[in-house]
Amino acid sequence: MVQTARVSALVWTAAGSLLAWLWLLLCQGFFWRTDVRLPPRGEPEVWPSVCVVVPARDEAAVLPAALPSLLAQDYPGRAEVFLVDDGSSDGTGDLARELARQGGLPLTVGSPGEPPAGWTGKLWAVRHGIGLARAREPEYLLLTDADIAHAPDSLRELVAAARSGGFDVVSQMARLRVESVWERLVVPAFVYFFAQLYPFRRIAGTGRTAAAAGGCVLLRAETAERARIPDAIRHAVIDDVALARAVKHGGGRVWLGLAERVDSVRPYPRLHDLWRMVSRSAYAQLRHNVALLAGTVAGLALVYLVPPVAVLAGLATGRAPAAVLGGLAWLVMTGTYVPMLRYYRQPLWLAPLLPFTAFLYLLMTVDSAVQHYRGRGAAWKGRTYARPDAVPDEG
Known part of the structure; x- marks a missing residue:
């Protein structure tokens, strides 16, 4: 029995x-399904200005593989890069200045100091970077991480997709590194589970599902100001999802999909990492x-x-x-x-x-x-x- x-x-x-x-x-x-890629897009008659904000804390190991790809963007409009050195102890800021001497887009290196209570370090750095960029009056902000390498036409494609589709946020989930045994076992599943929680096809709709991938977020500057980003999400550890929700809550449109030529260069060789x-x-x-x-x-x-x-x-x-x-x-x-x-x-x-x-x-x-x-x-x-x-x- x-x-x-x-x-x-x-x-x-x-x-x-x-x-x-x-x-x-x-x-x-x-x-x-993995066919959610950048939506159909055409080139705008006038390319809007863009400021790229890169928060960086102790990123000297990965910066040489990532920052030059941003500085080498083939963008028809006005673009500038702001790297925010968030209290690094490994010479991240000096290395960024050295890499900028190779040419490309203008680079400004700033330092915000330690975050006050209630702020995560990354979002405090993003706030400082947006503050520096605001003087240039950009139409778009590209928030990207210091370990993300972009193809030369990445910025052009992101802006074209945002303008053509009328999106306030266009985000691509960077292809993470998959080389070690543990990366092969864990990394594809990480993206799979994320997509299961936040189905990409639903994010672009009018429903409540909202998410972004923090490594590559193109954000309309006017939308950021209206949604009080990053101040309204200053305590968020999962800041990319919080950002997308804040934008959607304010009536903005969000798109998220898998990247084709935006890659993370950060290694996670061990299970511990x-x-x-x-x-x-x-x-x-x-x-x-x-x-x-x-x-x-x-x-x-x-x-x-x-x-x-x-x-x-x-x-x-x-x-x-x-x-x-x-x-x-x-x-x-x-x-x-x-x-x-x-x-x-x-x-x-x-x-x-x-x-x-x-x-x-x-x-x-x-x-x-x-x-x-x-x-x-x-x-x-x-x-x-x-x-x-x-x-x-x-x-």
Whole structure:
């Protein structure tokens, strides 16, 4: 009797996982597709002025591979780069000035000093950069990170897409580096999970779904002023999502898609490096809510862990229904992951390993909560934010 009840519970759980995957496959904005690229665009008659703002803290290791690509932008209009040296101890500012001597767009290096209470370091640096840029009266601001390398026509394509589509924000999720074993296992899944939470096709619509990718955000300057960016989101650790929500809340239009020639040059060779990247903001994404944490853990277990467990348990006990249902759920999961692996030019045999990667993300999320309750909060480059908010809470 007890054994029968256990088998029935396993079968029903596997069936629930399969239903969840069928819903994700068909009803979650086709998140698994990777064909959301820059929308159709034509060249404007007059190219608007753009100021590029680059917050940088201890980025000397990656700056030579990223900053020259910004300075070498082939942009028909007026453009200028503002790098904000956020208290670096590795000579980031001096290196930026040295790289600028090679020619290209004008570069200004500023320093904002330490952020006041209530501000994250990055957003304080962005605020300073926008303040410097405001004197040039740009029509657009390109907010990009110091580890992002842009193709020569990147700025031109972003502006053309924004003007043609009437978007206040055009953001591209940079292609992250995938070279080490752990990067191959974790990085494509990171983008896959992000798209599952924020389906790109829904972001461009009029609904509430809003997100951006902080490494590459073209923002209309008038919209930034109207939405009080970055002041209104000054405490946000997940600042790109907060920015997009603030813009959409004010009636602006947002577009987000995958990049074709915008790449992150930052290496994450070890699991420890990737773990820190995810865990520093995972609990902030859940708004520091224990109930949301429990629901997320349960959801990850049902969707990603139950299928392989059902297959193995079903085969071990000779219970075909559990194995079949779990196998079908695993098959759907694997199929939805294949497009992302192709986008990252990775071998497709990695697709069935997604449950293992999801288990790692589950542990990273729990660790993020543990660190928060130990008072460490979101720590990054020598700064700790005890209780940041993931979304704007001001008008």
